[in-house]
Amino acid sequence: MSKILVCIKRVVDYNVRIRVKPDGSGIITDGVKMSINPFDEIALEEAIRLKERGIASEVIVASIGPTETQQQLRVGLAMGADRAIHIQHDTAIEPLTAAKAFLKIVEQEAPLLVITGKQAIDDDNAQTGQMLAALWNRPQACFTSKLEITNNITRATREVDDGLETIELDLPAVITCDLRLNEPRYVKLPEIMKAKKKPLELFMLNDMGITLNQQFKTVNVAPPPARQKGVLVKDAKELVELLKVKGVL
């Protein structure tokens, strides 16, 4: 029977207002709440639902990151994944490296589907799924908001700039999720306790036979330019007048 591999990333929680380090070297992450990237949570939910519908037999959740990444993997197990794979690495890597590492897992597990978020909300790169599909030489459906798998036909509806596009894919394939694919379930406390007993396999990224050289070097990280403080108007009439004065109308 078939496996689904879900790739998740540990990121700064989407509710946190991030701050740039004064020396411009990055973002302050000390003491900041970390979570599963919201798009990856949707990926995990979709995989679990496919298993609940009998389309998959096993859901594997995998992530690359420091030791603490296991917190997010445990949440994934509590949501309903059967086992976890932690690829340990302490510094940030580029998406191509992530895709190469996930490819190693794909080669080992031979999943029917790889599902992941369309982007991670920290670096907003939106690359890893496509890169994995390319290296694996398999189809990709990006920004998926609906996934139908029936009688060996797989159709993905994608959110594109001018509406919705539906494509058909041969499996195995890589799916990247948009926000409207599903609404992830809440994890209940007993599930978190039970998840502690589920298997978690550990790899070291450095030992996976992947070259880790970075192609891009961060020169500087800066906050965006602040907008000038605006003015309040008291009613619609005053609004229209001011827009005319500003030459916008």
Place this chain on the structure above:
Amino acid sequence: MTRILIIAEHAHGKLNISTRKTVSCAAQIIGAEIDIAVFADQASDVATQAAQLAGVKRVLKVEHPAFAHALAATYAPAIVELASNYTHLFAPSTTFGKDLMPRVAALLGVGQISDAMAIEGSHRFVRPIYAGNAMVTLDAEPGHKLVATIRTASFQPAATTGNASIESVSIAATLPNHTRFISHSEEHNDRPDLQSAARVVAGGRALGSAENFNLIYQLADQLGAGVGASRAAVDAGYAANELQVGQTGKIIAPDLYIAVGISGAIQHLTGIKDARTIVAINKDPEAPIFDVADIGLVGDLFSVLPELAKHL
């Protein structure tokens, strides 16, 4: 020497304005030679339009029945075949380019710069991270081919005063057929396109129903504006998904953006940071949208909008 290949985005025989903006970005690299590749089953009309863009040297027409729809898996091996002549490969950071270019980059064994918003030399780029709450400047290693998607809201469309040559190119690569186009939703409005409209009126959760969302359409029509929506309004079914503005929707830079009943979550604000004038109409004076608005009006939209209609 810098040689840039831009992958054209187009539909129904028309070059998308995102391609023109990508050309403007490429033209900021001093001394760069810029070519555009048009992949299509029939590419002539689009190639003619691409050849008019100022700064473009050559337009490559790459025609094949398999290119009738922009499928990343089908385009990517063909782009890789053309890539050997170029130092840089660009596409707009629209859903077209975001889908396609990482696949191209991985096949080439290189990384990608996503959403380049400024260019400071042939291998130095600025791009937004954390939903635009920080800007990172990156140096790319010059020894590698540079693949990038270009944030269209950051660049003006290239002028149409050019006169590039048009060449047909054939592809030897075997194109996969494991990914097939099935259908595309109908385009249901003839309003100004959200991504290029000079004015945009957007509605949020506060509208309360698809029917009430017509108030947004009415105001937009009066202003000749495009229509946008917050994620909450789209999720609730008040507005179509392609109207979503923000981190996961469209990044826009209109002259005038009117946010009606939108709270101003960071994920929404990232889509409107480059708008020239932001107007917020919200009944909660504490709503974060007022922190970025140039003009704020605290009030109930259901009374403000009819008033506004009278005064316009």
